[in-house]
Amino acid sequence: MTSLREAVGKPVIVHETAEQAGEVRAFAVDAAAHRVTTLVVASGRSARLVDWDEIESIGPDAIIVRSTREAADDDRLASGALHPLDKRVLSDAGNELGAVRDVTVDESGSIDAVDAGDASVSGSRLRGIGSYALVVTADPSER
Amino acid sequence: VTVYLRTSEIIGLPVVTVAEGEDVAEIRDVVYAGEGGMLLGFTLNKRGFLRGRMREVLTADSVTAIGSAAVMIADAQECLVPAGDAPDAVGSPATERNVLGNAVLTEGGVRLGTVTDLVLAVGGRGEIIGYELQREGTKESWFIPRPEQIAVSGDALLVPASIEEYVSHDLSGFALAVGRYSSEAKSSEGSS
Numbered sequence: 214m215t216s217l218r219e220a221v222g223k224p225v226i227v228h229e230t231a232e233q234a235g236e237v238r239a240f241a242v243d244a245a246a247h248r249v250t251t252l253v254v255a256s257g258r259s260a261r262l263v264d265w266d267e268i269e270s271i272g273p274d275a276i277i278v279r280s281t282r283e284a285a286d287d288d289r290l291a292s293g294a295l296h297p298l299d300k301r302v303l304s305d306a307g308n309e310l311g312a313v314r315d316v317t318v319d320e321s322g323s324i325d326a327v328d329a330g331d332a333s334v335s336g337s338r339l340r341g342i343g344s345y346a347l348v349v350t351a352d353p354s355e356r
Numbered sequence: 357v358t359v360y361l362r363t364s365e366i367i368g369l370p371v372v373t374v375a376e377g378e379d380v381a382e383i384r385d386v387v388y389a390g391e392g393g394m395l396l397g398f399t400l401n402k403r404g405f406l407r408g409r410m411r412e413v414l415t416a417d418s419v420t421a422i423g424s425a426a427v428m429i430a431d432a433q434e435c436l437v438p439a440g441d442a443p444d445a446v447g448s449p450a451t452e453r454n455v456l457g458n459a460v461l462t463e464g465g466v467r468l469g470t471v472t473d474l475v476l477a478v479g480g481r482g483e484i485i486g487y488e489l490q491r492e493g494t495k496e497s498w499f500i501p502r503p504e505q506i507a508v509s510g511d512a513l514l515v516p517a518s519i520e521e522y523v524s525h526d527l528s529g530f531a532l533a534v535g536r537y538s539s540e541a542k543s544s545e546g547s548s
Contacts, residue, residue, distance in 0.1 A: 245375070305374050307423020343377030345370065348428070351421075 214325055215271050217249070217298060218315040224275045225254045225263065234261055234281045241295035242316075242324070244339040244347070249322045251290050252276070260284045260291045265322035294344040302329040305340055306351035313347060358479040360527050361422065362488060366476065370403065371414060371436075372426040379403050380432040381410055386476065387449045388484045393502050395482030397446035398427070400436070412436035413446050422478045455513060460489055460500070464517035469498055471513065475530065485534050487513075498523050499530035501537040 217240055225234045235256030243250045252263040261281040269277040284291040302310040311330035318324050324336030327347070334349050341348040363386045370379040381400040388395050397415040401407055418435035420428040429435040439447035460468045469489030477485045489498045500515070501522050507514040522533040 244377070303372060303377075303426050303428070304423065305428055306421045307369075307372075307426045307428045309423075309425035341373065341375040341377045343373070345379035346372055346377045346426075348372070348374050348377050355423075 214317045214319060216315050216317055220271060220276065221298065223271075225252065225281070226275050226277050227281060228269055228277050228279055234263075234278070237276065239293050239296035240298070240316075241290040242297050242339070242342050242347075243295075244342040247324050247336045247339050249316070249318050249324065251295075252278075253284070253291055253293070253296070254281060262290060292344075295342050297327065297342060297347055300342070301346045302327070302332075302334070303346040303348050304351035304355055305348055306355045308351070308355055310334070310349070358477050358531075359424075360485070360531060361424070361476050361478055363474040363476055363484075365424070366398075366422065366427070369422075370426050371398075371400065372428055373432055374420060374428055374430055376432075378432070379426075380429075381412070381414070381436060382407075383427060384409060385449070386474070387413075387446050388474075388476075388482075389445065390508070393484035395476060395484070396449075397442070399439075399446075399449065410436070411438055413439050413442045415442055415446050416482060419482075422476075422482065455487070455508060458508070458510070459512045460487065461512050461514050462517045462520060463514060464520075466517070466520065467492070468500065468515075468520070468523070472497065475499060475527070477534075486530060496525070498525060499527065499533070501530075501534045 221237050223237050227234055235254040237252055238255035239253040240249050241251040250265055254261045262284050263278045263281050267279045297313045297316050300313045310332045314330055315328040317326050327334040338350040367383050369383045371381040372379050382403050384399040384401040387397050395416045399413050400410040402410050455471050458471045469491040471487050472490045473488035474484050475486040477483050486499050486501045500519050503515045503519055522537045524530040524533045
């Protein structure tokens with residue numbers, strides 16, 4: 214399992230050239246698919262994207278990737294709207310569960326769990342994410 | 357589970373889309389039927405720095421859930437409709453229904469207090485089920501169930517004397533009082 218919180222700030226190295234593309238600044242989540250799809254890699258003021266499938270390894274000191282791509286035509290990804298860390302967590306019943314402290318994912322990028330402080334939410338409960346909130350299926354006791 | 361919320365707690369809540377996680381509007385006011393107390397919908401304000409009234413309204417049918425932190429909807433395009441396309445009650449709500457500040461008197465001539473808030477039961481179809489009152493000269497608040505038979509003048513609400521038996525001091529006691537009231541008093545009011 215990989216902690217997204219721990220991955221933030223790690224250098225991203227492109228395997229073929231051994232060049233550093235930048236540092237991990239954010240992630241993009243596809244809530245309906247319950248997975249992390251993309252890394253947002255910042256280098257100075259510019260950002261590039263790495264699709265999760267292009268990651269070779271996530272090590273303690275660096276993330277090794279096969280390729281990066283331009284961010285321009287994927288504004289919503291690069292803007293951080295789909296970035297889960299520190300985002301407000303709302304249930305689909307309209308109650309606030311907390312803020313995202315960490316997200317754990319497996320090798321394929323599937324979200325195992327979201328740590329929302331007081332509550333731990335299974336990845337399968339994710340319903341939507343945007344600039345305002347991460348929306349999750351309400352616990353049956355909320356209904 | 358039925359949750360009781362004051363309308364003042366709902367006003368100002370963000371309206372959030374479930375699938376996009378975006379705050380697309382903010383509750384400006386709660387619109388309900390004068391008779392029956394059924395929740396009809398909401399008028400809306402814009403979010404962010406450019407506040408102010410939105411042209412669109414939200415009907416109760418389009419609400420996925422009302423919680424303590426947000427009003428959830430499926431989709432902004434479908435759920436937020438221009439006021440002109442909404443049922444009149446929601447699109448151009450009557451303003452004389454505002455009972456906040458009105459005195460509550462029983463038919464026995466007892467003044468129970470002044471209306472400071474309305475209590476909305478959330479869960480299933482929303483319904484205004486009672487009033488929060490402030491007793492004159494005190495900081496105490498009281499809750500009374502919304503009676504079936506009620507006369508509203510714009511100055512005062514005239515309620516059955518029997519309502520005095522169902523006054524409660526907090527929302528949890530109020531939940532019990534509403535249940536008791538609807539099984540006992542409403543049936544006897546209906547038969548008299």
